Amino acid sequence: MSTDKYLFDNAAEAEARARMTSLSAQHNEATFRYLEKCGIAPGWSCLEIGAGDGSVARWMAQKAGPAGRVLATDIDPRFIVADSAGVPANMEVRVHDIVKDALPETAFDIIHARLVLVWLPARLAVLDKLVKALKPGGWLLIEDYDAKIIPAEMAAADANAGEQFAKVLQALFELMSRRGLSHSYARDLHHRLGERGLTQVESHGAVTAFHGGSPGADLRIANFQQVKKAAIEAGLVSDAEFGDTIALLRDPDFTAFTPTMFSAFGCKPGAT
Template sequence: MSRVAVPPPAGVFGDGDEHNGEQHRLLSLAYDPFTIERLEATGVGPGWRCLEAGAGNGSVAAWLAQCVGPAGGVMATDLRPAGVPDVDGLRVVEHDIVRDPLPEGEFDLVHARLLLRLLPERLAVLDRLVRALKPGGVLQIDEFDATHAPCLQAPDAAARELYRTFTAAKNRLMTRRNVAIAFGRQAADVMSRAGLADVSSHRRLEVWDARSPGLRLLAHHTRHLRDEFVQAGMTDRQLADVRTLLAHPGFRAWSYAMYSVQGRRPEEVR
């Protein structure tokens, strides 16, 4: 009897639906500068072999490919890769990070951003990313702590309460889908437990306003995750009011805390 392949379950943001291109574009605008600043600190350069896991639109993978040049190489993986630039030295692989094998002991640098928080199997996947490193190789994990991102300035008390309702609903729906909304602040500990040495964590916070990609991403989520928000108790009218609020020139909120955590695989491999 032939065995029918069972597709992996869709994540909270879906896989390859019509909203994902804008999702990845706004993520790149919001977080590529911090991600790249931290990757530069690893010393990545000519000849390095890199893995970008959960590559999204490939903006970080393309930057890495330029860094490593023709003597190196970058493998960008995603469940359903789309929109990744055609760049010399960048190989795009359709890959399920939970189920599909990864090369072991091959990469000087492995990077994943906002991937592990989405996976119930996150600790097992982290172990696989560690094993993909060469001895002495560096793993960088960039993850949110989304538990506290309060409103700082709003047009009135009702608008402030609407934003609180919205962010609470978003965290409820994420938690219901097994997203680890506080994973950023836990990442250093779990990376140390996974056997990495010299683990260091950097945190970035900013104030969001109507021009910030982070707020524009939240507004996009009111459409992308509309059905999930309704299940979490919000109405379409409330979601429309949230979009109006996030575009208001007088609105301000703290961003999510983004943690960028690096660790090195020991030279003496266990």
């Protein structure tokens, strides 16, 4: 049974900040490339959902320029406003729940959400809402993890270490599933965008091997530490197993795969 409470609440500031930093380090380069491919340009009206640390929204604001604007939303935007880079004049930050709160229709040239819809049991209704919010000719870019296609432990040189990591990862996946996260919807994004009438649809998957001590490992440490108490209380994993896995994630000789990040985009038919 799922609840609608986000598992990785930004109020756990140390872990959430570490998560945002490693997500930006790992994925911004590809995200920017796909936003460029969608044609982001001066004067565009942009929407960034679940903006996290705001780094993608700030990049969009730079591309949109003074004639454009960016609306950056999050249920908890504390890291966007706290960032030393500040909030540019053409960017608005809004507390907004993409499931429950309204969005203007036919308002945006581009909408982006990374690692947000994957969490939401109402993700397909949210996709409908996002397509409505696009202007004709506007672009939707959705990026989410699929953790099942390529198991993380396949990259481990030492099979025992891989197995140990996989056990703690499965505990995390179980807690995520109980909150409504889908580990496999991202592979369907290509169809989901197409069946909503978007054209020029593309979907690309990227998986990366990471070493202990890298931003990829820091992300897993932040995630594990945030749910450690809940996972132990649920009997999914022991304190010792947690400790051993955190040590693996600090060991440069340990390697694992990231989940596959699908980046799917398409254009709403009509004039620009």
